[in-house]
Amino acid sequence: MANTQLDTPVIKMTAVSIPLINETDVNYFHWVSKGAVAGDDLLVVDGDGNTLWEEVADGANYSKIHVIKNKVKGLTISVIDSGTLYVIRRFQYLKPFIRE
DSSP: OOOOOTTSSEEEEOSTTOOEEEEEEEEEEEEEETTOOTTOEEEEEETTSOEEEEEEOOSSSEEEEEEEEEEEEEEEEEEESSSEEEEEEOOOOOOOOOOO
């Protein structure tokens, strides 16, 4: 099943093999796992199977950020032993209208 959160600035991924098929502009990844144990793994790959981020937790209440700032074509969690991966996207916002 494809992830349908492409219109939001934060994409929440919790399971292996929920691919993002479209190209998306990623600012950073944030892995949060309150129930992690030392040795829990995370592996995120792109559509071609290239490793974007590989991380090993060192204990409970694990939280780690990995800055990528890149366009990614296809995004899949290959391994996530615990927790949630947040994919923080880059958006271009319109400048606010200022009256003179």
